[in-house]
Amino acid sequence: MSDALNWDDVRELAKRVFDAGELLLLSDEVLVILRRTAREVAIDAEEAEQALRTVPEATVLLGKMARRIRDGSHRLSRALVQMHRLRDAGDLEGARQQMREVLAVEGVPHYREIVEGQLAEMDELP
Structure with a gap:
């Protein structure tokens, strides 16, 4: 996984498809975004490849990715506030x-890493 995540492109794509009603076009650029993001949000590569065969299935996959990013972010943010x-x-x-x-x-591995880091920091406290 890349050290520097950038989910802005998948968020923007989801916004265009789900909020603005655009049809998902499976261009080379979109396929790269979806494959990369699937890996980053712990969606099995085989599942992702199968979904990328048709626009309806790829649209469902995009929604799943966007939900994992959004829900994980909200869950982590709430937990961090409570933890502090x-x-x-x-x-x-x-x-x-x-x-x-x-x-x-x-x-989502990125969110898990943040949580594990917080736990490690607390383990170092007196």
């Missing part, structure tokens, strides 16, 4: 639990 609140109040176990709960359901 609990940690600042001296409840390190409660703060850790917030992160463990995210790990239990999160599939």
